[in-house]
Amino acid sequence: MSETNSAAAEQTAPHRYTAAMAADIEARWQDFWDAEGTYEAPNPTGDLAGDPARVAEPKKFIMDMFPYPSGTGLHVGHPLGYIATDVFARHQRMTGHNVLHTLGFDAFGLPAEQHAVATGTHPRVSTEAAMDNMKAQLRRLGLGHDKRRSVATIDPDYYKWTQWIFVQIFNSWYDKDADKARPIDTLVAQFESGSRDTPDGRPWSALSAVERADVLGGYRLAYASDAPVNWSPGLGTVLANEEVTADGRSERGNFPVFKAKLRQWNMRITAYADRLLTDLDALDWPEAIKLQQRNWIGRSEGARVDFPVGDAGAITVFTTRQDTLFGATYMVLAPEHDLVEEIVPAVWPEGTPDVWTGGHATPADAVGAYRKQAASKSDVERQAEAKDKTGVFTGAFATNPVSGERVPVFIADYVLMGYGTGAIMAVPAHDSRDFAFARAFELPMRCVVEPSDGRSTDPAEWDDAFDSYDARVVN
Structure with missing residues (x-):
């Protein structure tokens, strides 16, 4: 075909689908949906009342995560989730449901504050402009939201509730x-x-x-x-x-x-x-999600055990393995624990190994330096399994309540104040993190659970701890 004939063919092809045509079609339909209230979910009465036939339909409520209007508009991660819920909402409407699907804006918080700091613009001005931009972007995506029910967390009518x-x-x-x-x-x-x-x-x-x-x-x-x-x-x-x-x-x-x-x-x-856990059973959620919730609630069955420590009273630990008390050869407190300052003596006990002191002249110096170091780490970093175990001896000893043995008390950042009592009894032969700590600080390990994998009962010969609820407890 000649160049002239090709141009003529294009002029006589008014129905050729182009980007401009797609934008025009989509915009006209979006106008129609807004005018007709296609995606509006009617209430039985009041300002949002609607067709009684639709009100009588089975109800379905679909909620998306609110976006942060931080001034930059939507990113690709927003439609990634919103399109999925929109598809589900459309399917529910097509199968006879009165679907309430709307979207609000989580307008409080760091994103809005930091944008204001960076630009010098009042947070309300920048936030409301960002919401207008996001609403326009959401409309262009053609998502089926009931715009009448959209909320923003900065609205007094919202946050008063x-x-x-x-x-x-x-x-x-x-x-x-x-x-x-x-x-x-x-x-x-x-x-x-x-x-x-x-x-x-x-x-x-x-x-x-x-x-x-x-x-x-x-x-x-x-x-x-x-x-x-x-x-x-x-x-x-x-x-x-x-x-x-x-x-x-x-x-x-x-x-x-x-x-x-x-x-x-x-x-x-x-x-x-306990009520949270019980009520999960009645929820129509995927089992994987309910398992995540159970793990988040983190209910554990065990016992609180007191380890006397000098004039400070006792260190209380929570343990699910009371059967391993005889294997506790040292204790660890979170660096933030309230008892730390009370139990630290003026000088190191005679015979304190150098590896326990961190090279400091006094227990107070060692504890102070380690606390400062731990304060600069996040809980995620402190809990990392692969990181080297660090800590320092407090200079104090506690008494194992079942054996009467004196056990040294350390502080270490792998113990968190927000978990349990902020203190643990360390049974290094049967806990991987305690095992690594004991190896690093040359602490004793005692096997009290019989290995079932053929290894000896001497932890000094092991590469890692042995832990099993099904194994037999031994002396």
Whole structure:
């Protein structure tokens, strides 16, 4: 075909599908869907009421993760998830469901703050502009969202309810007898009537207002306490473990992150952990997701054991393996543990091995230097299985309650204050991390669980710990 004939053919082909034609078709249909309320989920009554026939349809609620309007718009990861839920929502509509599928914006937080710092623009101005941009991008994707129900977490009409929820949690305690949360006033009534004893046994009327507040703080489902946190001075905020890189820096901004003990609000999830686990069984979720939730709740059955230590009282550990108590040859505290300062002596005990001291002249010097070092590491970094085990001897000894043996007490960053009691009894023959620590610090190892893999009962000959719940306990 000649060049002239080719051009003529193009002019006489009005239905050729081009990018411009696709954009025009899609935009016209998106206008039509908005005008007709195609993706609107009607309520039975009120401002969002609709066709009674659609209201009577089986209901399906589909929720996506809210995007952060940080000023940069959507990225490829957003439609990767949104398209999948959109396909499911469309299938549900086509099979006769009244589908509520909408999308909001998680507009509070570090992304908005950091964008404001970087640009000098007020967070509300930049955030609202980013939301407008994202809404336009979402519309171009043709996603089936009910735009009338979209929310932004910076709207007072939205966050007044999150604040209301917090107040309800703060003013509640978990009644294990009723297996549910109840108003804090019902707990006060029990203390007043004497049907429940106060912690120190004094009558409720004999307690001051401050003492009563402290007692109730031990029951409230939301409470404040000093807790070790990931503190980022560069961001001026506390970070979750997931927001800290393996290098101990903030995921956003790459600022240094340090361990610090600060006053924090906490949720008393342990009070109703059993209820959380039980109620998972009734959820119509994939079993893999429910398993993740069970692991996150982390319920363990075991015992609390006290190891006396000088005038400081005792170090309490939680263990699921009480059968291995005779194999505990040393103890480890988290560097942030409250007892550390109480148990450190002025001088090293006679005969302290050099490898235990970290090259420091006194226990206080050694503990102080190690604590500073541990504070610069994230929990993720501290828990890494492959990292070399580090630590230092506190200079104190505890007493094994079953054998009467004196065991040295170390601090090491592989023990976290937020897990269990922040202290462990180390049974190096039967725990891989304890085994590696014992090897590094030339500590004794005692086999108390009979190996079933043909190895000897002398841990000195092993390459790693032996651990099995099915093996026989031996002397």
